[in-house]
Amino acid sequence: MWNDSFFSTSTKAGTAGGFLTILLLNITTNDVIKTLVLSAIGAIVSFVTSLGLRAIARRWKR
Numbered sequence: 001m002w003n004d005s006f007f008s009t010s011t012k013a014g015t016a017g018g019f020l021t022i023l024l025l026n027i028t029t030n031d032v033i034k035t036l037v038l039s040a041i042g043a044i045v046s047f048v049t050s051l052g053l054r055a056i057a058r059r060w061k062r
Helices: 009-026 029-061
Strands: none
16 A cells, blocks of 8 residues: 655755756746737637627626
């Protein structure tokens, strides 16, 4: 049966550090730029949609 005391703190820290290092080395600049652009587009679309729905709701109340 596995329990938390089986793995030492240094083993857990080393595993997490190695995982994060490999993850960071595999992320390219193009991926970061694509993520930033897509998140900005998503935020703009969300904002414009909320403005449109607010305008529709105000006209509906009248």
